[in-house]
Amino acid sequence: MSEQHEHKTDGQEHNGGSGKKNFLYSIYESHYKPLLVISFLLLAFSFIVTGHQYVTTGDFVNRGVSLTGGLSLTLNAPTNNALTPEDLQAYILDKFPKADVNVRTFGSSSNLKFYVEASGIDETELIDALKPKFPELTDADFAKNKQTIGPTFGKSFFTQTLKAIFIAFLFMSIVIFIYFGESTREKWIASIMTMVAAFMMFYAHSTLMYIVPILMFIVLLVIYIRDSIPAFGIVLCAFSDIFFSLAIFNLLGHKLSIASVAAFLMLVGYSIDTDILLSVRVLKRREGTVFDRVIGALGTGMTMSICALVAVIAAHTFTHSIVIKEIMFVLIVGLIGDMIFTWIQNAGILRWYLEKKNWN
Amino acid sequence: MSVKKLFRSWKVWLLMICILMAIVAIRPNPWADGVAIRSVAKDSAAAIAGLQSPKPTTTPMGREVVHYINNVPIKNMDDYTNLVSTLRINTSIVIKTNKDMYKVNVLPKYETTVLNETESVMYNESVYDESTNQTINVTKTKIVNKTLQKVVGVDDIGLRVYAAPNSNIRMGLDLQGGSRVILSPQENIATADMDSLIENMKQRLNVYGLSDIVVRPTVDLEGHNFIIVEIAGATDEEVKELLSKQGKFEGKIGNDSIFKGGADIKHVCRTPDCSRIQECNKASEGQYYCRFSFAITLSPESAQRQADRTKNLEVQIENGEGFLTEPLDLYLDDEKVDSLRIGESLKGRAETEISISGSGVGITQQDAMNDATSNMKRLQTILITGSLPVKLAIQDTSNVSPVLGSEFIQNTLFVGLIAMICVILTIMIRYRKLVVSIPVAITLGSELIILLGFAAIIGWNIDLIAIAAIIIAIGTGVDSQIVIIDEISGKHRHEVSSNWKDRVKNAFFIIMASYFTMVVAMLPLLSAGAGLLKGFAITTILGVSIGVFITRPAFAVIAETLLRDREE
Numbered sequence: 001m002s003e004q005h006e007h008k009t010d011g012q013e014h015n016g017g018s019g020k021k022n023f024l025y026s027i028y029e030s031h032y033k034p035l036l037v038i039s040f041l042l043l044a045f046s047f048i049v050t051g052h053q054y055v056t057t058g059d060f061v062n063r064g065v066s067l068t069g070g071l072s073l074t075l076n077a078p079t080n081n082a083l084t085p086e087d088l089q090a091y092i093l094d095k096f097p098k099a100d101v102n103v104r105t106f107g108s109s110s111n112l113k114f115y116v117e118a119s120g121i122d123e124t125e126l127i128d129a130l131k132p133k134f135p136e137l138t139d140a141d142f143a144k145n146k147q148t149i150g151p152t153f154g155k156s157f158f159t160q161t162l163k164a165i166f167i168a169f170l171f172m173s174i175v176i177f178i179y180f181g182e183s184t185r186e187k188w189i190a191s192i193m194t195m196v197a198a199f200m201m202f203y204a205h206s207t208l209m210y211i212v213p214i215l216m217f218i219v220l221l222v223i224y225i226r227d228s229i230p231a232f233g234i235v236l237c238a239f240s241d242i243f244f245s246l247a248i249f250n251l252l253g254h255k256l257s258i259a260s261v262a263a264f265l266m267l268v269g270y271s272i273d274t275d276i277l278l279s280v281r282v283l284k285r286r287e288g289t290v291f292d293r294v295i296g297a298l299g300t301g302m303t304m305s306i307c308a309l310v311a312v313i314a315a316h317t318f319t320h321s322i323v324i325k326e327i328m329f330v331l332i333v334g335l336i337g338d339m340i341f342t343w344i345q346n347a348g349i350l351r352w353y354l355e356k357k358n359w360n
Numbered sequence: 361m362s363v364k365k366l367f368r369s370w371k372v373w374l375l376m377i378c379i380l381m382a383i384v385a386i387r388p389n390p391w392a393d394g395v396a397i398r399s400v401a402k403d404s405a406a407a408i409a410g411l412q413s414p415k416p417t418t419t420p421m422g423r424e425v426v427h428y429i430n431n432v433p434i435k436n437m438d439d440y441t442n443l444v445s446t447l448r449i450n451t452s453i454v455i456k457t458n459k460d461m462y463k464v465n466v467l468p469k470y471e472t473t474v475l476n477e478t479e480s481v482m483y484n485e486s487v488y489d490e491s492t493n494q495t496i497n498v499t500k501t502k503i504v505n506k507t508l509q510k511v512v513g514v515d516d517i518g519l520r521v522y523a524a525p526n527s528n529i530r531m532g533l534d535l536q537g538g539s540r541v542i543l544s545p546q547e548n549i550a551t552a553d554m555d556s557l558i559e560n561m562k563q564r565l566n567v568y569g570l571s572d573i574v575v576r577p578t579v580d581l582e583g584h585n586f587i588i589v590e591i592a593g594a595t596d597e598e599v600k601e602l603l604s605k606q607g608k609f610e611g612k613i614g615n616d617s618i619f620k621g622g623a624d625i626k627h628v629c630r631t632p633d634c635s636r637i638q639e640c641n642k643a644s645e646g647q648y649y650c651r652f653s654f655a656i657t658l659s660p661e662s663a664q665r666q667a668d669r670t671k672n673l674e675v676q677i678e679n680g681e682g683f684l685t686e687p688l689d690l691y692l693d694d695e696k697v698d699s700l701r702i703g704e705s706l707k708g709r710a711e712t713e714i715s716i717s718g719s720g721v722g723i724t725q726q727d728a729m730n731d732a733t734s735n736m737k738r739l740q741t742i743l744i745t746g747s748l749p750v751k752l753a754i755q756d757t758s759n760v761s762p763v764l765g766s767e768f769i770q771n772t773l774f775v776g777l778i779a780m781i782c783v784i785l786t787i788m789i790r791y792r793k794l795v796v797s798i799p800v801a802i803t804l805g806s807e808l809i810i811l812l813g814f815a816a817i818i819g820w821n822i823d824l825i826a827i828a829a830i831i832i833a834i835g836t837g838v839d840s841q842i843v844i845i846d847e848i849s850g851k852h853r854h855e856v857s858s859n860w861k862d863r864v865k866n867a868f869f870i871i872m873a874s875y876f877t878m879v880v881a882m883l884p885l886l887s888a889g890a891g892l893l894k895g896f897a898i899t900t901i902l903g904v905s906i907g908v909f910i911t912r913p914a915f916a917v918i919a920e921t922l923l924r925d926r927e928e
Contacts (some may be wrong), residue, residue, distance in 0.1 A: 022813075044747065045557070048462055051812045074760075074764060088635075107767075111767070113764075120383045122386065132842075143759060143760055144759060144760075144761035144764075146757075146758070146759045147756070147758035147759070147762050148756065148757050148758075148759065149755070149756045150755040150756060152755070153544075153755035153756050156580065156584065156890070160580055161893075163884070164884035164885050167883075167884040168880065168881040168882070168883070168884050168885075169769075169881075171880035171883060171884075172877045172880055172881050174365055174880075175876045175877045175880055176873075176877065177872050192709075197406050198884075202884075203583075203762075204364060206614065209487075235906070238572050245878070258825075258892060258893065259825060261827070261893070262825060262829075262885075262893055263828075265881060265882070266405050266900070268877075268881040268920060269836075269878035269882070269900075270832070270835075270836070270878075271835065271867055271876070271883040272874065273874045276870055276873040276874050277843060277870050277874075278869045280866075280873070281395040281868060284869075293679040299846070300842060300843060300846040303786075303787075303790050303839070303842050303846075304842050304843070306786055306790075307783050307786045307787065307835075307838050307839070307840065307842065308835050309787075310783065310786050311779040311780075311782050311783050311831070311835060311838075312779075312831075313782075314775070314779045314782045315776075315779050315831060317777050318771075318774065318775045318778055319771060319772070319775045320768065320771040321768055321771065321772070321824050322774070322829055323534075323824045323825060323828070324775070324824060324827065327825075327828045342875065342926075
């Protein structure tokens with residue numbers, strides 16, 4: 001296939017310019033297979049990180065108080081002294097060694113606020129312990145911005161969001177399959193299986209009952225692979241992106257909250273925008289070579305990702321809200337991961353597949 | 361430039377009509393001042409003057425707004441609190457709102473001391489006359505302790521207000537401040553019972569004097585029932601207390617039940633003449649307690665039960681007064697809350713009028729009095745509304761102060777603006793054409809306006825997580841616009857399809873695929889986790905739908921027209 005690309009491609013004007021860019025361009029053009037391996041190594045790395053997390057903590061992600069149950073307080077920083085969140089966290093842990101505590105600050109420097117999350121501490125004991133550190137605050141101030149979550153509620157919320165992510169993923173992949181699949185018969189079978197699996201997961205109560213829909217999903221994946229490699233490529237890309245984001249999330253010691261769960265779900269929808277663009281351009285168009293079409297899609301797709309990225313980074317930088325900050329953080333990681341997985345993994349799979357089919 | 365051509369397209373018209381409708385729904389008024397009435401307390405000076413709590417369905421801009429008190433303009437909350445703090449007893453004030461004028465008489469606040477002297481008072485009682493088969497009113501006299509009422513200050517006029525809203529967009533609790541309590545029934549409950557539970561809870565909150573409250577049931581993925589209670593504008597520990605009690609109220613002598621809350625109680629007195637705070641005492645240094653008491657009327661059956669039970673009890677004399685050997689114990693949710701000595705005069709008598717008492721504590725006398733007042737109010741509420749069908753467990757409570765909320769609003773507006781500017785700058789840098797960036801900016805703006813307008817129409821609350829969803833929806837909007845631009849400008853191609861229709865169709869083929877995946881990804885969230893993320897899911901779905909069906913088709917027309925102009 002690479003011989004066919006000897007002639008100058010129009011796509012080069014997007015990447016043309018310095019010699020370095022040309023160098024990258026030629027690597028991208030002719031060495032997509034080693035690049036594909038890199039993307040799979042990245043996925044393997046994400047699995048290892050998540051697995052390590054699971055082995056060491058018994059859970060594949062650190063859960064914040066909104067998912068484990070506990071207490072969170074927002075407090076105005078003391079005006080005179082320089083209390084840092086690290087100091088405060090160490091101080092609380094010193095008093096309650098068994099507790100799980102996380103302290104952050106937010107807001108502008110003139111109006112700084114502390115956000116204290118704790119589980120395993122009695123509410124009044126914690127407030128009593130905090131009082132000397134915040135001498136200006138009254139009892140009412142401590143109660144003003146406070147959230148307490150019952151442990152059972154947090155736990156059931158967590159299992160349910162996992163279910164929600166699973167079902168979202170099922171739905172997303174069937175849409176992709178209907179869009180890009182070949183055989184109508186397979187599409188019908190897959191749609192029915194998807195509905196049944198989603199339904200079963202929806203009402204599943206025990207571990208045993210989780211296994212059936214998961215097995216069905218694996219069967220669905222086999223159908224996708226056999227019928228349409230491109231559809232499978234998109235699903236794999238979304239999957240890789242979510243796992244990659246989760247791994248980075250874990251590595252940086254972030255804690256999953258209700259807000260970040262929302263963000264991960266958003267990634268399911270967001271990360272495949274560019275994949276769909278790529279697949280449509282490459283598969284449903286005929287002008288130029290396959291690589292030309294990949295490069296054309298890259299131009300559009302990168303503009304999309306960069307637009308989203310600048311907006312998300314700006315929001316992450318300037319927001320005072322912990323909720324929005326958490327969502328934006330997940331999206332930043334996810335968007336960066338999406339660039340890698342779309343343009344290296346998915347594009348690589350597509351080119352390899354088309355090369356095998358002798359299609360250009 | 362063929363602006364005329366633009367107006368020939370129904371897609372552009374649809375967009376403009378939607379924007380117009382959205383603006384009408386939002387009714388923005390950045391110059392709004394005054395304080396809007398959130399609720400009016402029952403039997404308060406304001407309620408007597410005719411002010412009313414707004415109905416929960418009232419739109420934010422439809423609320424009654426106070427503009428003047430005694431001809432002093434009230435521009436904001438500070439003006440209001442300053443003016444209210446200067447009020448004096450037995451004066452009257454004139455409150456002028458956008459709807460009417462009210463004359464409010466400021467009432468005094470009393471502390472009642474019970475004296476050792478007694479007096480006889482006349483009262484009316486309805487008695488069933490068996491001979492005539494009629495109920496007649498009989499005036500009786502009874503001997504009661506004399507009381508002394510002391511004025512201790514100005515009673516609250518009973519208005520709860522907040523800064524007048526400047527649009528119809530309803531802010532979520534985390535933006536305007538307030539409390540959210542999530543409760544769950546501790547046992548399985550049928551749907552019909554659930555409805556009566558919700559009704560009962562609403563009634564309880566209403567009787568207590570809170571009107572701006574949302575009580576809604578939700579079911580999570582595993583079929584667990586939850587009830588979400590949202591109280592706007594205030595962080596109200598009271599509500600938690602009020603709802604976490606099942607409210608099973610029972611009066612017992614020994615182990616025998618005499619009466620229960622609800623059906624056995626015919627009337628609960630809440631007027632100052634028979635419900636009051638009395639006897640404030642200092643228990644120790646920094647510890648005061650106050651007792652309250654109020655009268656209730658029992659059903660004849662329960663009065664008879666009391667008579668039967670007390671008939672054979674012995675009398676014991678203490679300090680010259682006679683009491684029965686066993687007291688009347690009051691239980692709330694199976695926990696003894698008070699124990700009342702029964703006077704010897706009640707022995708074997710079917711007395712329907714009885715007095716319930718309890719206490720409150722605090723570090724100052726004022727605190728103790730406030731505590732006693734709210735305990736009394738709560739107990740009265742529970743007695744009136746009866747018990748809830750099941751016990752409720754508190755799962756989650758969260759408070760956000762109005763100050764923090766308004767900081768979030770300002771900050772979020774700022775962040776939204778910055779994010780938009782960043783996106784438009786990126787588009788400008790990428791395409792180096794104003795012709796492209798301007799429609800993108802217009803589409804971004806109109807998508808936001810239509811989405812907010814829709815939220816205003818359906819009364820949806822915009823909270824922080826919904827704002828995140830708006831940012832996402834608008835983000836995908838930008839993505840789609842980039843696809844449209846690139847598809848129809850044919851930038852990436854060797855041979856551009858000369859058919860403009862095909863180009864637009866190609867673009868929408870891609871856009872629809874990502875639209876469907878986004879929507880299906882959000883569907884499971886509609887019911888996961890007690891619906892806490894429902895707002896997020898709905899806003900996202902709404903946002904992307906508005907984008908796909910209203911703004912993007914119009915954008916495609918505009919972009920096509922502009923780009924065609926350049927090409928030709």
